[in-house]
Amino acid sequence: MFSVTVRDHMMVAHSFHGEVFGPARRLHGATFVVDATFHRPELDADGIVVDMGRAATELHAVLGAFTYRNLDEEPDFKGVNTSTEFLAKVVADRLAERVRAGGLGEGARGLAKISVTLHESHVAWASYERPL
Amino acid sequence: MFSVTVRDHMMVAHSFHGEVFGPARRLHGATFVVDATFHRPELDADGIVVDMGRAATELHAVLGAFTYRNLDEEPDFKGVNTSTEFLAKVVADRLAERVRAGGLGEGARGLAKISVTLHESHVAWASYERPL
Amino acid sequence: MFSVTVRDHMMVAHSFHGEVFGPARRLHGATFVVDATFHRPELDADGIVVDMGRAATELHAVLGAFTYRNLDEEPDFKGVNTSTEFLAKVVADRLAERVRAGGLGEGARGLAKISVTLHESHVAWASYERPL
Amino acid sequence: MFSVTVRDHMMVAHSFHGEVFGPARRLHGATFVVDATFHRPELDADGIVVDMGRAATELHAVLGAFTYRNLDEEPDFKGVNTSTEFLAKVVADRLAERVRAGGLGEGARGLAKISVTLHESHVAWASYERPL
Amino acid sequence: MFSVTVRDHMMVAHSFHGEVFGPARRLHGATFVVDATFHRPELDADGIVVDMGRAATELHAVLGAFTYRNLDEEPDFKGVNTSTEFLAKVVADRLAERVRAGGLGEGARGLAKISVTLHESHVAWASYERPL
Amino acid sequence: MFSVTVRDHMMVAHSFHGEVFGPARRLHGATFVVDATFHRPELDADGIVVDMGRAATELHAVLGAFTYRNLDEEPDFKGVNTSTEFLAKVVADRLAERVRAGGLGEGARGLAKISVTLHESHVAWASYERPL
Numbered sequence: 001m002f003s004v005t006v007r008d009h010m011m012v013a014h015s016f017h018g019e020v021f022g023p024a025r026r027l028h029g030a031t032f033v034v035d036a037t038f039h040r041p042e043l044d045a046d047g048i049v050v051d052m053g054r055a056a057t058e059l060h061a062v063l064g065a066f067t068y069r070n071l072d073e074e075p076d077f078k079g080v081n082t083s084t085e086f087l088a089k090v091v092a093d094r095l096a097e098r099v100r101a102g103g104l105g106e107g108a109r110g111l112a113k114i115s116v117t118l119h120e121s122h123v124a125w126a127s128y129e130r131p132l
Numbered sequence: 133m134f135s136v137t138v139r140d141h142m143m144v145a146h147s148f149h150g151e152v153f154g155p156a157r158r159l160h161g162a163t164f165v166v167d168a169t170f171h172r173p174e175l176d177a178d179g180i181v182v183d184m185g186r187a188a189t190e191l192h193a194v195l196g197a198f199t200y201r202n203l204d205e206e207p208d209f210k211g212v213n214t215s216t217e218f219l220a221k222v223v224a225d226r227l228a229e230r231v232r233a234g235g236l237g238e239g240a241r242g243l244a245k246i247s248v249t250l251h252e253s254h255v256a257w258a259s260y261e262r263p264l
Numbered sequence: 265m266f267s268v269t270v271r272d273h274m275m276v277a278h279s280f281h282g283e284v285f286g287p288a289r290r291l292h293g294a295t296f297v298v299d300a301t302f303h304r305p306e307l308d309a310d311g312i313v314v315d316m317g318r319a320a321t322e323l324h325a326v327l328g329a330f331t332y333r334n335l336d337e338e339p340d341f342k343g344v345n346t347s348t349e350f351l352a353k354v355v356a357d358r359l360a361e362r363v364r365a366g367g368l369g370e371g372a373r374g375l376a377k378i379s380v381t382l383h384e385s386h387v388a389w390a391s392y393e394r395p396l
Numbered sequence: 397m398f399s400v401t402v403r404d405h406m407m408v409a410h411s412f413h414g415e416v417f418g419p420a421r422r423l424h425g426a427t428f429v430v431d432a433t434f435h436r437p438e439l440d441a442d443g444i445v446v447d448m449g450r451a452a453t454e455l456h457a458v459l460g461a462f463t464y465r466n467l468d469e470e471p472d473f474k475g476v477n478t479s480t481e482f483l484a485k486v487v488a489d490r491l492a493e494r495v496r497a498g499g500l501g502e503g504a505r506g507l508a509k510i511s512v513t514l515h516e517s518h519v520a521w522a523s524y525e526r527p528l
Numbered sequence: 529m530f531s532v533t534v535r536d537h538m539m540v541a542h543s544f545h546g547e548v549f550g551p552a553r554r555l556h557g558a559t560f561v562v563d564a565t566f567h568r569p570e571l572d573a574d575g576i577v578v579d580m581g582r583a584a585t586e587l588h589a590v591l592g593a594f595t596y597r598n599l600d601e602e603p604d605f606k607g608v609n610t611s612t613e614f615l616a617k618v619v620a621d622r623l624a625e626r627v628r629a630g631g632l633g634e635g636a637r638g639l640a641k642i643s644v645t646l647h648e649s650h651v652a653w654a655s656y657e658r659p660l
Numbered sequence: 661m662f663s664v665t666v667r668d669h670m671m672v673a674h675s676f677h678g679e680v681f682g683p684a685r686r687l688h689g690a691t692f693v694v695d696a697t698f699h700r701p702e703l704d705a706d707g708i709v710v711d712m713g714r715a716a717t718e719l720h721a722v723l724g725a726f727t728y729r730n731l732d733e734e735p736d737f738k739g740v741n742t743s744t745e746f747l748a749k750v751v752a753d754r755l756a757e758r759v760r761a762g763g764l765g766e767g768a769r770g771l772a773k774i775s776v777t778l779h780e781s782h783v784a785w786a787s788y789e790r791p792l
Contacts, residue, residue: 002481007519009385013277013293013334018178020237022185023332029277029293031385046414047477052520053418068287070277081179085134105416121273122297122782123139124184141781145673145689145730150442152501154449155728161673161689165782200683202673213443217398253669254650254693255403256448266745271783282574284633286581310678311741316784317682345575349530369680386518387535388580405649409541409557409598419596425541425557427649464551466541517537517559546706548765550713609707613662651667652712 001112004049005037006056010067014082021081027072032087033119034063036095044107051105058103062094084118088128092116096132133244136181137169138188142199146214153213159204164219165251166195168227176239183237190235194226216250220260224248228264265376268313269301270320274331278346285345291336296351297383298327300359308371315369322367326358348382352392356380360396397508400445401433402452406463410478417477423468428483429515430459432491440503447501454499458490480516484524488512492528529640532577533565534584538595542610549609555600560615561647562591564623572635579633586631590622612646616656620644624660661772664709665697666716670727674742681741687732692747693779694723696755704767711765718763722754744778748788752776756792 013029036059038050066074071082080086092114099108115129145161168191170182198206203214212218224246231240247261277293300323302314330338335346344350356378363372379393409425432455434446462470467478476482488510495504511525541557564587566578594602599610608614620642627636643657673689696719698710726734731742740746752774759768775789 001525002523004481004522005520007386011292011294013291020178020183026332027277027334028275028332030275031295033386043481046416047482048479049481049522051416068290068292070291083180085136085175085181086179121295122271124137126136126181127134129133139782143688143690145687152442152447158728159673159730160671160728162671163691163781200686200688202687215444217400217439217445218443221398253691254667256401258400258445259398261397265789266749266787268745268786269784284574284579307745310680311746312743313745313786315680347576349532349571349577350575353530388533390532390577391530393529403650407556407558409555422596423541423598424539424596426539427559429650464554464556466555518535518561548706548711611708613664613703613709614707652665654664654709655662657661
């Protein structure tokens with residue numbers, strides 16, 4: 001199995017609800033350094049998993065909907081905890097939609113799965129992996 | 133599949149026995165930067181894999197039994213090589229016991245597996261992964 | 265010249281005012297990974313620059329006043345832009361006060377300067393350095 | 397499952413053919429920071445996955461065939477795109493041959509798979525994983 | 529003293545002349561991860577050292593003249609060794625010209641010096657620092 | 661001012677004496693990731709600060725006297741605390757001797773200073789800088 005990963009980041013505000021979150025129930029924020037990994041069993045005709053440049057462009061577009069925003073005010077996230085692991089899934093799902101819509105090119109049709117890791121600090125990160 | 137990782141470290145002395153270890157048969161030491169990863173197929177009711185704060189606390193407690201110690205003198209490690217990969221398993225097994233004992237909360241009952249990576253330097257690391 | 269550095273982090277929300285900030289004028293957030301460096305020309309009687317454990321504790325206490333907070337609502341930061349470089353100075357100044365108050369021990373009287381670096385992402389950081 | 401990883405690097409020139417590569421069709425170069433991971437279900441009699449020293453030596457030997465070279469002029473790569481993911485496979489395959497030839501010792505017979513990651517920058521990397 | 533750093537990268541081919549370079553006299557290549565640091569004694573009216581967005585844009589423009597190129601064929605580098613330390617100076621000098629030309633805004637007039645670090649691998653890097 | 665840095669590491673056991681060290685008075689150990697930086701005002705005739713290969717070789721030789729050893733039993737360190745900052749000075753001083761003895765080549769005569777950083781974990785490091 002082959003994979004290719006591109007890294008970008010987003011800076012957001014948010015707060016959590018639920019006792020488990022302690023002081024993180026206050027409005028605070030995070031820089032998420034985001035790694036998006038594209039997996040496929042064989043390389044395409046150009047000898048690649050996916051066009052890295054397009055992968056980076058699509059990841060940047062997905063993160064553009066979050067960055068410099070307060071996630072508590074985003075209609076998409078009404079009533080949910082925008083935990084690091086939850087956001088990893090949202091990013092992975094939105095990348096999957098873009099792959100299906102052709103945003104990563106025809107060659108990307110051969111992709112088998114996507115994994116996304118969000119690093120919230122130098123000592124904590126979360127991931128989500130899904131098939132395509 | 134979702135996962136959450138927390139990072140901590142421990143500083144230990146030890147030595148190895150067996151020709152394969154060469155100069156590492158002398159008493160020496162290591163800083164192990166330790167990444168503990170908790171996996172589960174679905175998020176819990178709070179929208180998380182596990183309480184990151186509790187995960188960090190439990191990992192710190194597990195590492196507390198090793199740090200600032202000479203592993204050659206620990207009864208638990210009598211006659212074994214405390215290699216990086218061996219220690220990864222010990223940390224993973226001890227975390228698994230704590231999950232079962234409720235140390236990571238009731239929500240942690242849904243965890244599927246644990247992986248632990250010990251970085252012994254900027255150019256070498258080892259991992260162990262086990263089901264829960 | 266000797267120095268010792270300890271690393272910790274804080275997660276905050278804030279917004280900026282001024283055209284130069286573009287979309288960062290919206291309420292957003294950041295994880296700041298914070299490196300505090302203590303400099304002195306000679307080691308103390310114990311052979312150290314400063315007690316690393318106490319340095320880490322004091323840094324953690326200083327960051328505790330920021331983390332999981334919205335800096336726009338902190339009276340101390342009324343009307344100022346809490347830019348990464350500005351916050352580096354605030355952290356350095358607060359550490360300097362703690363050194364003077366004896367929080368890092370008597371040995372810390374020999375410290376010559378403090379530098380603080382705040383990493384706001386994997387591609388951007390800011391620093392401030394001041395004498396003691 | 398256990399694993400052990402060793403890191404090294406190589407510095408090469410190359411160019412790509414195919415429209416998808418845009419400006420990377422010009423002769424350019426890359427530093428590849430290479431992580432080679434060896435996996436096995438149980439530790440050997442010495443309590444290790446593989447002799448880390450030998451693993452590092454073998455990886456260094458494999459990379460020695462590439463480093464300080466122009467891959468466009470290597471007969472092995474005639475007419476192929478030496479993409480990061482393609483090179484990850486070449487390194488993994490050559491390590492697998494060395495394992496089979498006994499270069500990592502008799503104990504390495506128990507290895508189950510090899511994964512290789514090539515980091516081409518701080519924001520992009522690629523991997524290949526294969527059974528042994 | 530305050531500073532702000534932005535990071536980017538470039539991928540180039542080149543070769544060296546002179547016995548000291550050994551195998552690096554062959555045509556090879558490198559990824560340079562580039563950190564550009566801007567220093568000033570006081571913050572400007574917006575509370576910053578320099579507009580980080582503009583700093584990143586200017587650095588990217590400077591690196592654009594190198595990336596995906598063979599430096600042996602660039603007229604600017606005829607007969608010189610494009611060592612990592614030499615390139616750090618070229619990047620710093622070109623950034624200084626852009627500061628003087630107003631590319632980083634009027635506020636950047638207060639900058640005191642620029643430092644540039646080029647990382648050629650995980651185990652080697654070089655820097656150049658100059659006044660403005 | 662130019663500089664060049666090379667990175668290597670060493671793994672040692674040691675213990676400390678003095679109340680300030682708390683549990684670190686027990687025999688324990690550390691991996692020190694070591695960065696040695698060589699500074700000079702102008703490049704030499706080959707366009708470099710120092711031959712990076714030789715710098716790496718000399719650093720490796722200096723660290724070879726420590727690695728896989730118990731520093732408590734080294735005659736050179738009788739009665740001193742081998743703190744991270746103290747060891748940074750020892751490494752810098754030994755590199756300075758090698759420069760003077762010609763180990764880094766004739767060109768290295770132009771070096772102005774050496775700095776050495778020892779990283780003892782992902783959250784703590786220490787440095788020493790001296791003229792040549």
